[in-house]
Amino acid sequence: xxxxxxxxxxxxxxxxxxxxxxxxxxxxxxxxxxxxxxxxxxxxxxxxxxxxxxxxxxxxxxxxxxxxxxxxxxxxxxxxxxxxxxxxxxxxxxxxxxxxxxxxxxxxxxxxxxxxxxxxxxxxxxxxxxxxxxxxxxxxxxxxxxxxxxxxxxxxxxxxxxxxxxxxxxxxxxxxxxxxxxxxxxxxxxxxxxxxxxxxxxxxxxxxxxxxxxxxxxxxxxxxxxxxxxxxxxxxxxxxxxxxxxxxxxxxxxxxxxxxxxxxxxxxxxxxxxxxxxxxxxxxxxxxxxxxxxxxxxxxxxxxxxxxxxxxxxxxxxxxxxxxxxxxxxxxxxxxxxxxxxxxxxxxxxxxxxxxxxxxxxxxxxxxxxxxxxxxxxxxxxxxxxxxxxxx
Amino acid sequence: xxxxxxxxxxxxxxxxxxxxxxxxxxxxxxxxxxxxxxxxxxxxxxxxxxxxxxxxxxxxxxxxxxxxxxxxxxxxxxxxxxxxxxxxxxxxxxxxxxxxxxxxxxxxxxxxxxxxxxxxxxxxxxxxxxxxxxxxxxxxxxxxxxxxxxxxxxxxxxxxxxxxxxxxxx
Numbered sequence: 001x002x003x004x005x006x007x008x009x010x011x012x013x014x015x016x017x018x019x020x021x022x023x024x025x026x027x028x029x030x031x032x033x034x035x036x037x038x039x040x041x042x043x044x045x046x047x048x049x050x051x052x053x054x055x056x057x058x059x060x061x062x063x064x065x066x067x068x069x070x071x072x073x074x075x076x077x078x079x080x081x082x083x084x085x086x087x088x089x090x091x092x093x094x095x096x097x098x099x100x101x102x103x104x105x106x107x108x109x110x111x112x113x114x115x116x117x118x119x120x121x122x123x124x125x126x127x128x129x130x131x132x133x134x135x136x137x138x139x140x141x142x143x144x145x146x147x148x149x150x151x152x153x154x155x156x157x158x159x160x161x162x163x164x165x166x167x168x169x170x171x172x173x174x175x176x177x178x179x180x181x182x183x184x185x186x187x188x189x190x191x192x193x194x195x196x197x198x199x200x201x202x203x204x205x206x207x208x209x210x211x212x213x214x215x216x217x218x219x220x221x222x223x224x225x226x227x228x229x230x231x232x233x234x235x236x237x238x239x240x241x242x243x244x245x246x247x248x249x250x251x252x253x254x255x256x257x258x259x260x261x262x263x264x265x266x267x268x269x270x271x272x273x274x275x276x277x278x279x280x281x282x283x284x285x286x287x288x289x290x291x292x293x294x295x296x297x298x299x300x301x302x303x304x305x306x307x308x309x310x311x312x313x314x315x316x317x318x319x320x321x322x323x324x325x326x327x328x329x330x331x332x333x334x335x336x337x338x339x340x341x342x343x344x345x346x347x348x349x350x351x352x353x354x355x356x357x358x359x360x361x362x363x364x365x366x367x368x369x370x371x372x373x374x375x376x377x378x379x380x381x382x383x384x385x386x387x388x389x390x391x392x
Numbered sequence: 393x394x395x396x397x398x399x400x401x402x403x404x405x406x407x408x409x410x411x412x413x414x415x416x417x418x419x420x421x422x423x424x425x426x427x428x429x430x431x432x433x434x435x436x437x438x439x440x441x442x443x444x445x446x447x448x449x450x451x452x453x454x455x456x457x458x459x460x461x462x463x464x465x466x467x468x469x470x471x472x473x474x475x476x477x478x479x480x481x482x483x484x485x486x487x488x489x490x491x492x493x494x495x496x497x498x499x500x501x502x503x504x505x506x507x508x509x510x511x512x513x514x515x516x517x518x519x520x521x522x523x524x525x526x527x528x529x530x531x532x533x534x535x536x537x538x539x540x541x542x543x544x545x546x547x548x549x550x551x552x553x554x555x556x557x558x559x560x561x562x
Contacts (some may be wrong), residue, residue, distance in 0.1 A: 097442055138488075
């Protein structure tokens with residue numbers, strides 16, 4: 001959407017939208033904001049798609065277990081980019097707002113289709129940012145629907161409408177971004193007030209400030225500056241944040257019961273292991289980040305038994321199998337997670353019993369939790385009840 | 393370019409179609425609720441938030457003299473952006489008693505601190521602008537016959553105030 005003033009100067013503009021038009025609005029401004037916004041949405045779409053596919057892998061999808069920080073980066077970038085997009089989308093919509101009152105509203109079928117696409121794009125873009133911000137701040141009650149699937153489906157809607165919008169506006173965009181833009185005579189600047197460059201700088205500064213004040217939830221060095229970070233990487237039981245507590249998931253009784261046994265099943269049979277049995281197995285310590293889909297992440301030292309060693313106990317010596325990890329927690333879509341062979345055989349993948357040298361805090365998954373490299377936290381199953389080897 | 397546009401439009405329509413198909417086929421999705429929410433935020437944005445900004449813009453135009461106007465506008469834009477992102481954290485509806493590690497900070501204080509930084513920066517910028525323009529308004533105290541450069545460099549300082557509004561160099 002560009003070229004606001006043309007549409008406005010036409011007679012018959014019922015709302016006299018030019019009454020609040022600003023000389024700052026121009027095709028070039030809109031095209032530049034649009035370019036940035038397009039890049040931001042592209043980054044969010046791709047990183048979001050990665051996160052979705054890791055959690056709901058289609059048959060063709062493969063995700064590596066190294067480097068261990070890869071998901072931490074993609075998801076951190078997803079959330080940080082989304083938050084930084086807020087001023088960008090605001091400025092973009094402001095720059096084309098008078099076009100909302102174009103007169104006549106619809107000229108022909110093609111024009112109607114184009115406007116409908118823009119409406120879908122605006123609605124979907126606002127939906128993504130609003131639900132994203134609400135989710136990061138854990139305000140779930142404000143969203144009367146299931147966040148993850150809604151955010152995912154609307155992402156496809158937004159990116160589709162964005163592509164159509166770019167296709168429709170491509171000649172305008174190219175002309176506005178090129179050096180010779182003869183078709184749009186420069187408008188005399190307002191006395192005082194922001195210039196186009198001033199506004200672009202302001203939008204960039206807003207995005208930068210939002211990033212600085214929140215990114216400390218994933219980048220420990222920024223934590224002191226991040227007065228608006230939804231998390232602090234070192235705040236929580238045992239110095240690590242928690243997403244779902246034992247009390248909220250109702251596992252406290254089962255997890256602390258003396259009769260707790262881990263059910264380990266494979267081609268070689270089933271074994272029931274008590275906490276003492278687990279402690280007697282060879283222990284390894286690894287340093288792995290825990291990364292939440294909400295964007296925060298933190299490094300931690302985990303001690304426990306390699307999943308590959310566990311699967312060897314029940315007849316899969318090479319560890320080349322898919323492993324199903326179930327929680328004591330029931331009724332949640334995240335009470336089960338599947339370890340693909342890549343992750344199952346990785347020596348960094350542990351059934352962890354200890355965190356920073358101490359037995360796991362109940363909220364971190366006592367008596368045993370899964371910790372694997374390069375995966376979202378929702379798949380790092382806590383309060384593990386059963387480990388099942390599923391040979392391919 | 394025609395081919396590029398056709399390919400982009402085709403991909404876009406396909407992506408939107410995929411979204412629509414998922415919306416109707418997914419048992420976990422509630423299309424009417426989603427659509428209502430979608431409509432609601434568009435109405436709130438286009439009908440309330442943006443008009444509010446326009447009114448704020450109008451007020452700035454009326455009340456703030458031209459010279460520091462750009463600084464005030466910039467500070468207001470940054471303020472609005474940060475406040476929008478921080479608001480759900482400040483309201484704190486996401487806090488639960490069982491998990492103190494989620495939303496552990498005092499976000500009202502955090503937002504206030506951020507706003508203080510923004511407006512301090514704006515005040516410094518406005519102050520610098522005032523000092524510079526005062527320097528320009530005062531009669532040149534340069535010594536035409538002195539050893540220094542004979543005249544002020546033509547860049548930066550620009551013409552006397554009032555000639556040209558110019559954009560603030562910050």
